[in-house]
Amino acid sequence: MTFKARLGGALLAAALSTTAFQGAFAADDTIKIGVLHSLSGTMAISETTLKDAMLMLVEEQNKKGGVLGKKLEAVVVDPASDWPLFAEKARQLISQDKVAAVFGCWTSSSRKSVLPVFEELNSILFYPVQYEGEESSRNIFYTGAAPNQQAIPAVDYLAATEGVERWVLAGTDYVYPQTTNKILKAYLMSKGVKEEDIMINYTPFGHSDWQTIVSDIKKFGSAGKKTAVVSTINGDANVPFYKELGNQGVKAEDIPVVAFSVGEEELAGLDTAPLVGHLAAWNYFQSVDAPVNAEFIKSWHAYTKNDKRVTNDPMEAAYIGFNAWVKAVEAAGTVETDKVLDSIIGVSVPNLSGGTSTVMPNHHITKPVLIGEIQADGQFDIVQETPAVVGDEWSDYLPDSKDLISDWRKPMECGNFNVATGKCGGKGS
Amino acid sequence: MMSAFIFRALKSHILATVVVILAAAVLVPASNLLLPADHALHIPTYVMSLMGKYLCYALLALALDLVWGYCGILSLGHGAFFAFGGYAMGMYLMRQIGSRGVYGNPDLPDFMVFLNWKELPWFWYGFDFFPFAMLMVLFVPGLLAFVFGWFAFRSRVNGVYLSIITQAMTYALMLSFFRNDMGFGGNNGLTDYKEIVGFSVQAGGTRAVLFAMSALMLALCLLIASAIVNSKFGKVLVGVRDAESRVRFLGFRVENIKLFTFVVSAMFAGIAGALFVPQVGIINPGEFAPANSIEVVVWTAVGGRGTLIGPIIGAVLVNAGKSYFTGAFPELWLFALGGLFIAVTLFLPKGIVGTIQGGFSTRKAIKVASDAEKGRGDVTPIAQAAE
Amino acid sequence: MTTRHFFRILITLLAFAFAAPTFAQGNDPKPLFDQLADANFNDAEKLVGQIAATGDTRVVPALNAFAEGDLYFRKSDKAVFAAKAAASQLELIDPVTGESAGQVAKGAVTKIKVNNNLRRAIRAALGGLTLMSPDRGARLAAADAILRSPSAEALELVEAALAKESDRAVKARMQEARAVSLLSSDRSVEEKRAAIETIGKLGGRDALGILNSVSSSIDASLKPDLEAAIASIQNEQQLWDMAQNVWYGLSLGSVLLLAAIGLAITFGVMGIINMAHGEMVMLGAYSTFVVQQVIRENAPGLFDWSLAIALPVAFLVTGAVGLVIERGVIRFLYGRPLETLLATWGISLILQQGIRTIFGPTNQEVGNPSWMSGSFPLGGMTITWNRMWIVVFSLSIFVGLLLLMKRSAFGLQMRAVTQNRRMASSMGIRTPWVDAFTFALGSGIAGIAGVALSQIDNVSPNLGQSYIIDSFMVVVFGGVGNLWGTLVGALSLGILNKFLEPSVGAVLGKILVLVLIILFIQKRPRGLFALKGRAIEA
The missing domain is CATH 3.40.50.2300 (Response regulator)
Known part of the structure; x- marks a missing residue:
């Protein structure tokens, strides 16, 4: 059976439950995180699954007692496969809903659209999809594969x-x-x-x-x-x-x-x-074939109430990103962006292929290739x-990026350090 | 006469609208910048940017109303003019990044660097200069409209055919701009802007100014449009809408009248696009998508076409609804939007403003409008002007 | 690659074939199979060679199962079995004897993995084992396998088989297999020359590939022959490519025709700018999905009939939806075509989101019945069955619709109403019902188009969106209100697209077609086949 009516109902319920909290004053006993995936339009086909995965991860984390003793609360918005709307919704999540971090985007265009917003408002985005590389932002973690x-x-x-x-x-x-x-x-x-x-x-x-x-x-x-x-x-x-x-x-x-x-x-x-x-x-x-994967699939089927639902790579990337964030927040003892940015580098969390993934100083992660x-x-x-x-953000095979590296640790704190000129900021001039 | 009276009323409506918009241009930025963040009347930057965006959409809808409401040209490609204005602005903003791009290349935007382009394509020349870029904001959409309209109106392509080929136009442009080889950044478009005429685009002050500019331009365009439609030329325009053949037989050059209106409208759309881009921070080929242009038609229809202020209200209302629904009930947004389309066409054929203005004569006007669209042309111009 | 391994298999096979032509059961393949449990891909490849080298043809089904990924080992004792699904369990089959070894739960066994190399090695081994099989089809397949992966070592095997072969077709195939194997062997120049000639006559892409692959290693004196053979195949191929392109164009054109033909009624005949047309196509595709789903669960045997069953279902479902839309919305909007655009666009959004809510946003699997899968060669072209049936299908819908419009009473009423509503009404035609059923007919036709399109495209809520613009272009290009215009428009746009595609690429090709349509409309503002008359010209 592939009918997803029940799922639809679940979505609706989830949507309604998030609204119930919206507009109310940010309650002190929850930590909000944003979920920024298209639920309508052309990209809904891929992104809806990730939204479900995020909601499941939040639910499971809350069963384990949440983060820093507070429950997590997911704020779901729909950027409707419209890239400028991604920027608008990102701004809404950060400045209106005051989320601690955002998990979202699929296409590079949507990421490019929200990047300036995250840098301006100093928040954190976890981007779970494989992409072309050639980017490293202080505020974005790329948990999908680089080329x-x-x-x-x-x-x-x-x-x-x-x-x-x-x-x-x-x-x-x-x-x-x-x-x-x-x-x-x-x-x-x-x-x-x-x-x-x-x-x-x-x-x-x-x-x-x-x-x-x-x-x-x-x-x-x-x-x-x-x-x-x-x-x-x-x-x-x-x-x-x-x-x-x-x-x-x-x-x-x-x-x-x-x-x-x-x-x-x-x-x-x-x-x-x-x-x-x-x-x-x-x-x-x-x-x-890994126990952690079997467990993940089991809870995914239970969550979606459909044992035919498949899991896929971007879901794993979302899983890694979410767990890395949780661990970093717990290490930092706060959800403040700057402190989390400091504590997340070097964090290792289990991935679903049985090993661990580590968040590297270039905001990409380590993972095996299958x-x-x-x-x-x-x-x-x-x-x-x-x-x-x-993950290698600056490809060694493109002439203009082979000299660039990224390292967001102090004191370098640079996304495009040029090893040839020894300067931060690409070619420098 | 009845019509003269209503014209006066219309004018006062328009003046009132202009005053409201101008007041917003002053008060919103003032509240954002001057009032403390916890003040009850403080408007957060996020909301102000959002409102700025709505104003740009309102200007786009106004542009469409000028050609659709007054000239009978239903353009399903107005998004293209909007996007061209946006790209012209985007290109200027890209050039302002200079060597602060991720590769630090002072001559080329980032996307050209990683696609290994060696030099700036010719069509990027001049966009370093603000005045030139602003000229292009008007010129490029105007030129496209001129060329397209020149051929289409001369060949007397009209009605549905015209709508469909304007849609083909924006679709073809969308596919072209998706191509990386075009030199406009492919599907990622142009983004990550730093500053505009020396001010950081992210600074609160710049945002406030951009908002004020959007409001000013909207007011200005509204006045221009109102001047056009209330002039003698405007009456001919309505004549073209309602009985094109008759106007032609009377000796008017219908194609020139249409062309002029179409080009002015395209320029309005270009201005809207140019103001839109620095406020949302990205322009990409998605703006060319046929669905976007159709949405503009809906704003106009919701507000009331042929009223000038209707489209402004329609654009703001629908987009505010969109912002709310996509946050509050993401799953229901399309149902709401779709339902709105149907409800408006069935129950408010003249839109919100049209219905309020039309009052008791609504039923008659529906018939008039429908006869006009069938191209029967057996309607007297006076009756139409009473809209 | 693994040609190395492949050779090794054949060498062992060969050695075996000569050493013990009449094979005795002394060498048991069973332990070899059991070693597969712990083998990596490379070891497995060697083991396959050794299994084949036993020459025991009883292993053929097990090797086949291995290639299909149906070979398992039991976790408890690492014994290897072929397996087939039996209810929720697996039935284990001894790889050598073919006897059942009882049923086990799926968790009790582990699949032995295969990759492409291993599969190739298995096919080659099977080719060697079955060249002399009593089954004609198996021999033919074996010759094909060698034809595909030629090697010098296979030569003797083929020749031995050839000597015993009596079937003409199989013999011819084996001759070809011999020729390709001979080319890479160290036989005399004369023999090779004859082989080149044989392959040259064979023609086609595969032959070209074989000839190209030996061109660097071959004796210098044969170069001219080889090049001549390559050139002659290429020349021939060029002509076929041309024909193939026309076919592709026709097939794309017939897809466009299918997508547009319903619109030719709702938009072309009725004047409704039906933006929900694409969603009718989508509903048709989802009806197919539901029908297949029901068949899969209740009567898997009927699967090949699923499309035939889906056709009326889709027609009725979308026709009914169309009827509701017409009665509920569109009938209030006659005479205001531009407003039908808005309302139907709204309907399309609702239908899309409705489907997304019910079925989920992801693609649904619509299977191809066996008669819609695969392809057949026609001269130097490859024609795929699904494309071929879609061409036939769309043309027959076109003919059927034309007959309905021109020959039936309903068609007459329909034309009467669209040409002069008042007159038709005064003649006693119930115009509202004709309107409603005309719209339902257009929607129903879009629905059955969806059945066909589900065979070649995604079945997702976005399906309709990808066809709507193209459909409008076709109808407008062909001339609104004219079915023939739609036919000619669709086919010519299809062919134009396919002739542009190779030279400018798919993206630019599509843009150029759109630009050409825009320019064409300037030249002929009423499309290809404009309806003449005052009603239209006003």
């Missing part, structure tokens, strides 16, 4: 295990795929792949007619060298893409596709039998797991 925590290990795997020599970099035409593909191209060429063995292809958002592109991929793959597709195709466009792959008979054994935006949630809309063996690279899969093959049941079989990797 080196996803893309590069994935191509390494394909080159080493499957002997891939020719690469199709297919993506949706926006910043994340463009940057990731730039990094990958530079990386592959540094490994001796020739320019003519790399094909880059971009499609619009929500592209649904993949016939030409899939047949181009087949054409590209008939040059006598082992070929693979590295897909940074965005959410919605994936279902028609995979359907076309399956129907045109592109088997994983011939031309494997490794995707960075396809997880359990996306596969839920697909018959995966023809796709067995295609790959995805994430830092977490639902199929991870490569999984799609199974007929819509889950992934993990075929490789690396040791924990530190």
Whole structure:
């Protein structure tokens, strides 16, 4: 059963309960945190799940007694997939609802939209989605994967295990795929792949007619060298893409596709039998065999009252971010932004793949990279797991960012320190 | 005559509105800056920015009302003019960042650096200068409107066809601006502004000034629009709306009349966009989305089209509702918005202001308006002017 | 890769094939299977080679199960079994004998993982094992497997099989498999030349890939032959590519037609700017989902019929919704087309959010019945079944609708009402009901379009949004009020799009199409097939 009527009811109840508190004076016995995920519009498809996950985490934390002896209270708002509205809602959460921290955003655009707000009002955002890197803000923690925590290990795997020599970099035409593909191209060429063995292809958002592109991929793959597709195709466009792959008979054994935006949630809309063996690279899969994961899945099913609901990587990122924040607040003894910012660096919390993730001075976290093959049941079989990797905010493969590092500890406190010039502030001049 | 009387009334309505807006332009920033934060009448910066945003939307709705309410052109692409104004301002603000971007590159905005661009594209030239950028705020939307209108009105594309191709226009622009290769920052758009004419965009004072500017521009545009529609030209305009062929047969160059109005309206929208961007802190291709333009139509319809002050009220009300609902009942927002659309078209076809003004003659006006839209043109201009 | 491992498997196989052509059961594969429990991917690959090397064809089902990911080991004793689902439990099957070893709970066994390499190795091993299988299909599949991953080592095996083969089709395939294997062996130049010729005749992308892959290692004297063969395949392929592009264009065009045809009625014929049209398509897709869900739970055997069942369901559901919308909202708005835009936009928001509340915001899985999956080759083109059926389906809807409009009494009334309402009314036609049913018909058609579109696109609350603008473009481009215009408009936009796509890319292609439509409307403000007459011109 996939009907989610009950869920809808639960959402409504949650929404109503948050309103009940709104407008009232900030009660001293609760700590408010903001949840800033689109519940309507095009991004609702991905973000609603994260809102549910956050509400579950808050509920569980409250069962454990809350934080600093106070209950947590989640303030849910709906930025409706509208980027300026993200900034407005962020401002509302921070200055009106006085939340201690905000968990939210999915697309890079929404993060870029709220970044100035968080810096201006000095609050904290936990961003749980894989992204293109090239950013490090004092007020944002990036718990999703940076390109080196996803893309590069994935191509390494394909080159080493499957002997891939020719690469199709297919993506949706926006910043994340463009940057990731730039990094990958530079990386592959540094490994001796020739320019003519790399094909880059971009499609619009929500592209649904993949016939030409899939047949181009087949054409590209008939040059006598082992070929693979590295897909940074965005959410919605994936279902028609995979359907076309399956129907045109592109088997994983011939031309494997490794995707960075396809997880359990996306596969839920697909018959995966023809796709067995295609790959995805994430830092977490639902199929991870770890007790902590089993427990997480159990409570997720209990919370959503639906044992078919899948878990996915951004949920793990939200889980890590939330627990890191809780631990940092407890260490600091307060929810004051500056104190939490100081205490959170170096905090280690268990991740769902059985290890621990540490918040690094560059506001990214350490986590292992998992490569999984799609199974007929819509889950992934993990075929490789690396040791924990530190998220690299400034890619080593882009000429302008290879000299930059970020370290938010005192005394450096700089998000773009240039090791070549020894100055904070990029190139400096 | 009846119509002259109502015109006078309308004018006094408009003057009253202008006074209210101007009062807001002074009082809101004053309350924000001068009163202590715990004072009962203090308006927090967050609320002031929000109100500033509503004013920009109100200006956009006013622009749409000028072409839709008075000229019968239902543009489903006004978001494009708004976005162009916004981009012109955004580009200026990006240039003001200078070498304070994350890469510290003094010549290029950050997004160009990490996409490995070597030099500034030609269309970014000049945006370092505030006056030039402000000129572009008017010029670019105006030019787009001129080119588009020139072709469309000359070919006598009208009614639904015009609406659909304006929608195609904004959709095509949205897809174009999503492309990183365009040099406008792709889907991330332009953001992380530092200062405007030397003042930090985040400072309370700057925000207050921006709010005041939005109110002033709204008042100014309202006066201009009112002057236009109450002039002789305005009567021809209404004639074009109600009986285009008849006006043409009378010897008027309908396409020029439409073109002029369309361009003025686009410039209003551009100004709205330019004021919107520094207050919300981002401009990106989402502003081109066809759905946004349709929403503008709704504000105008809710407030009452063809009334000038209606759209202002409609924009503020709907957006205030949106701000409230998306915070208080996130799940219900779309139901409320959708229900509003239906209710307004069914029960308030003349909008809030139109209904109040129209009073007892509402029923008659509905018939008149509907006949006019069917293009029957068998309505007397006087009856229409009485709206 | 693992060609290395693959060779090793074949070498062992080969060695075996020669050493003991008549195979005895002396070498038991069972312990080899049991070793899989602790093996990593590389070890597993070797073990697969050794299992195949036993030549015991009884292992074929177990190897197949392994490739499908259905091989497990029992946690208690690490014994390896193939397994199939039996109610909530797993039925264990001995990998060698194929006998049932009883049922266990899922938690009692652990799956043995496979990856792509391992799967390739298994397929190759299976190819070797089944080349001489008594089953014709198995032999054909085996030849195909070798054709796909050619190696010098497979040559002798193929030749041995070829000598015994009698079936013509299988023999031909084996000849090809022999030719590709021969190219990478150290046979004489003459033999290789003949092989190149065989492969050249085979044609297609795969052959091109094989020829390209040996081009660097091949004897210099064969270079001209090789290049000629490559060039001839490429030439042929170019023509086919052209045809393929036309087909893609037709198929995209028919998707557009499907999306737009309901709108051609509600907007084109009735003049309602129906922004909720996309949501009708979405409701059709969700009806399909619900139908499939019911079938999956109650009568899985009927799954291949699910679309046929979904069609009337979707038609009735969306038709009924359309009827309600018309009676509840739209009938008050006739004559005010621009206001129908607002009201229907509001309806579309409510429907979207309603679906989101009921079904959740995520994609729902709508399966493809077997006859909608896969593809078939047509010359040098690949035609996928789902696209093919969608082309057929949309054309038949078009024809059906045309007949309904032109030949039926209802169609006559419909046209009468839209052309002259008062006259129609005075002739005794109940115009309100004709309006209502016309709108319901348009909505119902959008609904069955949704059934078809659920086969190629996401089924999510946003489904309708992605088609609404395109649909309006098609109807306006074709000419409002003209079904033929919609057909020609949809197909030409589809083909135009597909011819632009390869040269300028998908994104720019789409933008260019929109710009062209805008320019075209300037030239012909009433679309491709404008209705002539005073009513429209006023």
